[in-house]
Amino acid sequence: MALKVAMIGWEYPPYKVGGLGTHCYWLTRNLADMGVSIDFYMPKTDGIRSDKKNLVFRGIGEEVFPYETVKLTGDFFEKVNRYNELCAKIHGNYDLIHCHDWLTARAGIMLKKKLGIPMILTVHSTEYDRSGWLNPNQWFIDIEKEGMENADIIIAVSHYTCRVLMEKYGIPKEKIRVIHNAITSIGERGRKLKIVLFMGRLTIQKGAEFFIRVAKKVLEIEDCFFVVAGTGNILPELVDLAVSLGISNRIMFTGELTDEELHHIYRISQVYVLPSVSEPFGITVLEALSAGTPVIVSKSAGVSEILESCLRVDFWDVDEMANKIVALLRYKQLRKEIVKHGKEEIKFFTWMRNARKTLDVYKEVV
Amino acid sequence: MPSVCFYFEVHQPMRLKRFSVFSIGSETTPDDIYFDNELNRNIFYRISKKCYLPTNKMLRELINKYKGRFKVSYSLTGTFVEMCEKYNLQVLDSFVKLRETNCVGFLNETYYHSLSSLYDNLNEFETQIKMHRNMMKEKFDYTPTVFRNTEAIYDNRTAKRMEEMGYKGIITEGTERILSWRSPNYLYNPVNSDIKILLRNYPLSDDIGFRFSAKGWPEHPLTADKFAAWVSQSPGDIINIFIDYETFGEHQWSDTGIFDFLRHLPGELLKYSNIDFVTPDEAVKRYNPVGKIDVPFAVSWADTDRNVSTWLGNGMQVNCFNELKSLEEPLIKKGDSHLLHVWRLLQSSDHLYYVSTKGMADGDVHKYFNPFKSPYEGFINYMNIIQDLKQRVDKGRKK
Numbered sequence: 001m002a003l004k005v006a007m008i009g010w011e012y013p014p015y016k017v018g019g020l021g022t023h024c025y026w027l028t029r030n031l032a033d034m035g036v037s038i039d040f041y042m043p044k045t046d047g048i049r050s051d052k053k054n055l056v057f058r059g060i061g062e063e064v065f066p067y068e069t070v071k072l073t074g075d076f077f078e079k080v081n082r083y084n085e086l087c088a089k090i091h092g093n094y095d096l097i098h099c100h101d102w103l104t105a106r107a108g109i110m111l112k113k114k115l116g117i118p119m120i121l122t123v124h125s126t127e128y129d130r131s132g133w134l135n136p137n138q139w140f141i142d143i144e145k146e147g148m149e150n151a152d153i154i155i156a157v158s159h160y161t162c163r164v165l166m167e168k169y170g171i172p173k174e175k176i177r178v179i180h181n182a183i184t185s186i187g188e189r190g191r192k193l194k195i196v197l198f199m200g201r202l203t204i205q206k207g208a209e210f211f212i213r214v215a216k217k218v219l220e221i222e223d224c225f226f227v228v229a230g231t232g233n234i235l236p237e238l239v240d241l242a243v244s245l246g247i248s249n250r251i252m253f254t255g256e257l258t259d260e261e262l263h264h265i266y267r268i269s270q271v272y273v274l275p276s277v278s279e280p281f282g283i284t285v286l287e288a289l290s291a292g293t294p295v296i297v298s299k300s301a302g303v304s305e306i307l308e309s310c311l312r313v314d315f316w317d318v319d320e321m322a323n324k325i326v327a328l329l330r331y332k333q334l335r336k337e338i339v340k341h342g343k344e345e346i347k348f349f350t351w352m353r354n355a356r357k358t359l360d361v362y363k364e365v366v
Numbered sequence: 367m368p369s370v371c372f373y374f375e376v377h378q379p380m381r382l383k384r385f386s387v388f389s390i391g392s393e394t395t396p397d398d399i400y401f402d403n404e405l406n407r408n409i410f411y412r413i414s415k416k417c418y419l420p421t422n423k424m425l426r427e428l429i430n431k432y433k434g435r436f437k438v439s440y441s442l443t444g445t446f447v448e449m450c451e452k453y454n455l456q457v458l459d460s461f462v463k464l465r466e467t468n469c470v471g472f473l474n475e476t477y478y479h480s481l482s483s484l485y486d487n488l489n490e491f492e493t494q495i496k497m498h499r500n501m502m503k504e505k506f507d508y509t510p511t512v513f514r515n516t517e518a519i520y521d522n523r524t525a526k527r528m529e530e531m532g533y534k535g536i537i538t539e540g541t542e543r544i545l546s547w548r549s550p551n552y553l554y555n556p557v558n559s560d561i562k563i564l565l566r567n568y569p570l571s572d573d574i575g576f577r578f579s580a581k582g583w584p585e586h587p588l589t590a591d592k593f594a595a596w597v598s599q600s601p602g603d604i605i606n607i608f609i610d611y612e613t614f615g616e617h618q619w620s621d622t623g624i625f626d627f628l629r630h631l632p633g634e635l636l637k638y639s640n641i642d643f644v645t646p647d648e649a650v651k652r653y654n655p656v657g658k659i660d661v662p663f664a665v666s667w668a669d670t671d672r673n674v675s676t677w678l679g680n681g682m683q684v685n686c687f688n689e690l691k692s693l694e695e696p697l698i699k700k701g702d703s704h705l706l707h708v709w710r711l712l713q714s715s716d717h718l719y720y721v722s723t724k725g726m727a728d729g730d731v732h733k734y735f736n737p738f739k740s741p742y743e744g745f746i747n748y749m750n751i752i753q754d755l756k757q758r759v760d761k762g763r764k765k
């Protein structure tokens with residue numbers, strides 16, 4: 001008999017703020033193709049069309065509508081709370097509940113108790129990641145911990161995250177399954193320029209400050225451009241830093257970009273750097289490779305544990321990061337080899353594989 | 367009756383220091399910033415203790431015990447002998463003592479264990495062989511008549527040149543790629559000259575070198591009497607067992623029983639009346655070739671491919687190789703003997719080996735030997751050093 005899943009979502013294209021929406025999009029579509037019947041819950045569903053009979057979108061609590069802002073204000077938390085409460089009222093004949101991160105963990109817990117069915121929680125990131133391990137907020141940690149303790153099985157996006165769950169949240173290893181993220185290939189197009197790219201939210205977690213510092217070091221001996229794509233709360237500090245280091249004419253801050261613009265910047269860059277202080281996975285690294293761009297990856301990123309075709313660095317080691325950036329800019333054969341092998345490696349990171357492994361987890365609990 | 371020819375390769379490269387692009391163009395002498403003295407010393411001490419000293423001692427005892435009936439041979443690279451002199455003279459002494467038994471043969475090779483036989487012209491190749499010849503004469507008072515190129519790299523051109531240089535024999539891998547259905551247990555000639563070719567019997571050699579401690583191998587554990595029986599049943603004139611010397615105690619640790627195996631092997635082999643031991647020099651005197659071998663492309667004994675893809679299998683390796691090769695002319699012109707020596711130390715094939723991106727079974731072997739975390743890191747380091755050397759060569763030219 002086909003499995004019936006209530007998936008508690010938060011965002012889904014076109015209502016999308018970060019990677020979670022993309023993840024849910026591909027996961028649900030592939031699961032549906034494998035015969036799983038999914039009711040996908042989210043605050044608002046206008047404009048979402050489903051071309052699959054067994055994938056149904058259910059809007060719940062339109063009043064919340066959280067997509068206008070990404071700012072983490074009191075208002076935002078109020079909306080999350082309200083949404084979780086509304087979700088707890090869900091009725092239906094489901095085999096299991098699947099929720100994502102702290103955002104929908106509480107709805108999962110309440111539903112599990114009410115309906116008496118198993119709960120799966122996918123952890124895309126933890127409060128430790130988001131805070132860059134500096135002053136993590138106990139309020140989030142408590143919700144995350146409660147969610148993890150109540151979940152029957154937790155899906156972590158990397159072994160790195162798995163370790164955090166064990167060490168910081170005290171979750172036994174037996175309860176965690178690691179399923180690495182997948183990507184959709186961007187593809188190469190056009191000519192590459194001498195650009196070194198950073199892409200991500202401008203927060204402590206993503207290590208953008210180290211990117212600015214490494215730019216200074218590289219520019220001492222190599223002529224090139226640095227691009228910081230994305231926005232976030234430390235943007236003003238980063239701009240100040242670039243100015244005070246005297247390299248503001250060599251660093252471009254793009255602000256928020258559309259998908260199309262993102263793909264373009266991936267394609268024209270010669271080097272991609274992920275200097276994250278703490279990164280559960282780091283999907284941008286695989287995207288960059290798919291666009292023909294070689295990558296330098298922080299050792300504190302989940303992706304570095306499975307990807308061979310990359311250069312690894314400690315995020316704080318600006319000297320070594322600079323060495324590797326210059327080497328990539330100067331040595332064409334190095335770029336070619338990394339991209340060649342990288343493209344082979346990323347073939348394994350398909351959504352089909354991700355969905356199949358998720359289905360295995362479903363079967364474990366039902 | 368088959369003769370058994372044991373020959374051991376003894377080589378250590380001068381391993382490199384971590385060298386950043388930001389170090390390019392510094393004034394410090396290359397010795398101090400290219401080569402990792404401390405690492406080299408530590409590795410040399412470790413291997414001396416685990417392999418060179420105990421194995422040399424045991425072999426000398428065995429040679430004395432069998433009174434001239436047991437023989438072995440070596441190829442000692444110039445960089446290895448330099449490291450002996452720099453880090454542990456005792457090791458060099460123990461090889462000299464082995465030489466004095468008169469039951470030990472030696473081979474010639476390139477002093478720096480380089481890939482110079484693959485350069486466009488063979489001048490550098492010849493220079494390095496002559497350096498090695500002089501070293502063997504000076505340190506061991508030995509003049510080999512058989513040549514073994516780096517990792518047994520071999521092609522028609524090299525064979526011909528070796529004959530012209532006066533060698534009677536040359537060694538390479540007994541691979542089906544050049545032998546087809548024929549046996550490696552005989553001598554052959556190249557199609558273009560009369561030098562004799564000794565071919566490595568790779569199944570029997572790899573039984574000791576690679577499979578000795580492999581628990582999944584049906585023949586595990588390998589004992590001396592079992593191995594001796596295999597050898598005695600092998601048809602042909604000569605069984606060439608060519609392996610890395612570090613097999614004893616380093617690749618195969620002492621607790622695998624490798625030393626017990628070695629201790630009993632000569633006795634077990636000599637139990638068979640149809641078996642005796644020869645050095646390569648004796649082999650080329652005693653046996654005649656039975657056919658011709660045509661090798662227009664380079665083969666070697668490395669990896670499962672048995673060609674030169676181990677060192678020149680990807681774009682990064684070819685890039686480094688070409689850059690280094692291109693320094694030959696300006697460096698010879700410049701005549702700076704110190705820089706020449708540094709350039710030659712950088713030619714050791716090991717540095718390119720660390721840049722190999724081979725996957726599967728070979729990749730694991732590569733990882734075992736690689737001091738770098740990935741071939742990409744190996745490339746960056748090596749290429750940075752080559753770029754620095756290039757600047758030093760150019761500097762003089764401008765003045």
